[in-house]
Amino acid sequence: MTLASQRSSILPDRITTPTLRSFLGGVPSVDDVGAAERVAALSTRSIKRESKLDALMMMIRMMDLTTLEGQDTAGKVAQMSAKAIRPDPLDPDVPSTAAVCVYPNMVKYAVQATEGTSVKVASVATYFPSGLADTDLKVEETSRVVNEGADEVDMVIDRGAFLAGEYFKVFDEIRRVKDASGEAHLKVILETGELGNLDNVRRASMLAMAAGADFIKTSTGKIQPAATLPVTLIMLEAIRDFFEATGVMVGMKPAGGIRTSKDAMKYLVVLNETLGTPWMTPDWFRFGASSLLNDVLMQIRWVKTGRYWSADYFTKD
Amino acid sequence: MSRLDVKKTYKLYIGGKFPRSESGRSYPALNKDGEVLARVASASRKDLRDAVRTARGAVSGWAGRSGYNRGQILYRIAETLEDRAGTFVEQLTASGSTSAAAKKEVGQAVDRLVWYAGWADKFAQIYGNLNPVSGPFFNISAPEPTGVVGVIAPEEPALLGLVSRLAPVLVPGNTTVVLASESVPMPAITFSEVLDSSDVPAGVVNLLTGSKDDLIPFLADHMDVNAVDAGGATPNQLTRVQEGAVHNVKRVVAPDGTGQSPYRIAAFTETKTVWHPKGL
Numbered sequence: 001m002t003l004a005s006q007r008s009s010i011l012p013d014r015i016t017t018p019t020l021r022s023f024l025g026g027v028p029s030v031d032d033v034g035a036a037e038r039v040a041a042l043s044t045r046s047i048k049r050e051s052k053l054d055a056l057m058m059m060i061r062m063m064d065l066t067t068l069e070g071q072d073t074a075g076k077v078a079q080m081s082a083k084a085i086r087p088d089p090l091d092p093d094v095p096s097t098a099a100v101c102v103y104p105n106m107v108k109y110a111v112q113a114t115e116g117t118s119v120k121v122a123s124v125a126t127y128f129p130s131g132l133a134d135t136d137l138k139v140e141e142t143s144r145v146v147n148e149g150a151d152e153v154d155m156v157i158d159r160g161a162f163l164a165g166e167y168f169k170v171f172d173e174i175r176r177v178k179d180a181s182g183e184a185h186l187k188v189i190l191e192t193g194e195l196g197n198l199d200n201v202r203r204a205s206m207l208a209m210a211a212g213a214d215f216i217k218t219s220t221g222k223i224q225p226a227a228t229l230p231v232t233l234i235m236l237e238a239i240r241d242f243f244e245a246t247g248v249m250v251g252m253k254p255a256g257g258i259r260t261s262k263d264a265m266k267y268l269v270v271l272n273e274t275l276g277t278p279w280m281t282p283d284w285f286r287f288g289a290s291s292l293l294n295d296v297l298m299q300i301r302w303v304k305t306g307r308y309w310s311a312d313y314f315t316k317d
Numbered sequence: 318m319s320r321l322d323v324k325k326t327y328k329l330y331i332g333g334k335f336p337r338s339e340s341g342r343s344y345p346a347l348n349k350d351g352e353v354l355a356r357v358a359s360a361s362r363k364d365l366r367d368a369v370r371t372a373r374g375a376v377s378g379w380a381g382r383s384g385y386n387r388g389q390i391l392y393r394i395a396e397t398l399e400d401r402a403g404t405f406v407e408q409l410t411a412s413g414s415t416s417a418a419a420k421k422e423v424g425q426a427v428d429r430l431v432w433y434a435g436w437a438d439k440f441a442q443i444y445g446n447l448n449p450v451s452g453p454f455f456n457i458s459a460p461e462p463t464g465v466v467g468v469i470a471p472e473e474p475a476l477l478g479l480v481s482r483l484a485p486v487l488v489p490g491n492t493t494v495v496l497a498s499e500s501v502p503m504p505a506i507t508f509s510e511v512l513d514s515s516d517v518p519a520g521v522v523n524l525l526t527g528s529k530d531d532l533i534p535f536l537a538d539h540m541d542v543n544a545v546d547a548g549g550a551t552p553n554q555l556t557r558v559q560e561g562a563v564h565n566v567k568r569v570v571a572p573d574g575t576g577q578s579p580y581r582i583a584a585f586t587e588t589k590t591v592w593h594p595k596g597l
Contacts, residue, residue, distance in 0.1 A: 310539075
């Protein structure tokens, strides 16, 4: 059985908006209060000393160091890439981040700056962050960033179409962007802050995974709320359901609003409790973040020296 | 029918809020006869960490205000303190002061604030300078705030000591993390309520009660604290502050009483000098 047919094994034979609607109607609805209680209980876990240090290092290995500002320049991207390769020049124990995440125009500079290193280049695409463009244009943009050397593509779904119930449009767009991505990993951004409720988050997750997403990602970071623990829990549970139904592993990337290592630690706990160790690697879990990195570096120094640190001693990306 | 007393919970003051210690610990504040007056929060190192973080966040806002405006706010603290003088006299008397001494202490604390309030828009003229240089330049020096300052308040006088060490640190635009008198903590906590209702921006003064011996090492070692006023430190505590200060070259001011002096303001400033071409 090929991977594509494995994925589509949970889908109806003929894929149209009505059949997708009944497929998504079969996705169980979410108990909001239960989800909030579950993450609240998991958030009280305390991770100490060696385990804490391991977790902090893991956070860096899982990080997509991100700059998605209108004011980005080639210089900014080069500087951030240098930081991604060597986050703490004074501490050889600190690993590189998983990837840098940039706008399409910045891909070539990021590729140049990370050449010969383990740091991958992720590009947002499909007219990020709104995703309101013709599907052909989105596909073309995707091909272009892949040709320029992006290893990973972060696409946005058309939230308007999803909320209006045009499921085939959303599904078809993801499928076509996946084709255009070729070898590159496709992360599908659901922009959960615009989906309204957790039921929609769960349905959009299933739709994206069935359409070919290698990763599902919470947010663009441009809309509040961005990543939250309940949303992440629901997406992780959707990944588990999808894996049980099809045998296909899909990765997860919470992004936006994760600024402290204390927060990031909670995500790792929820990940471990929901999907377990097979997913506890940068291949299957990523943090989309920018200011998180310095906080993690400061925590590592705290664990190693017993002194609280200051942002003055770390580069500002 | 007699009514039950409503006992007050004495909490910390961090970032304009009154949280309990994250550790959940408290300790008894005793009067001179060893009787328990109240239980007050015992801050942990994590409370200290939170306090430093919020103080750091408040620096740019506080330092960015005009000296005139900082003076207004310090004067406002004096007004509110005067208004609540009765509470302070009660608390100081309960801790063993005579009524006359307590009244005198509160009055002095109010006056001290007024005195420093006046300096807020004047110290820069005294400590700044136009330096003579041999070249076509204006060479100007101006004092700027040091940043986040830890203040170890004297054990006694609990109120006057606290005010005398705190006010000059605030004048040039520093933000503070204060370790209050451990033996007489209640006036400091009531003082935080005064601060909270005197237009002092959140995070500019963060006030912790608890064991100084437990907290001082983490304050002294903290890389994001730029100076420590060890006004209320014992000789051993002062040594610990000085040892910790080497890591980021903190300025340490040793205990020297509770008087008032413009040099106390200067101690928590850095001099910035700029060269500006002349005759262009």
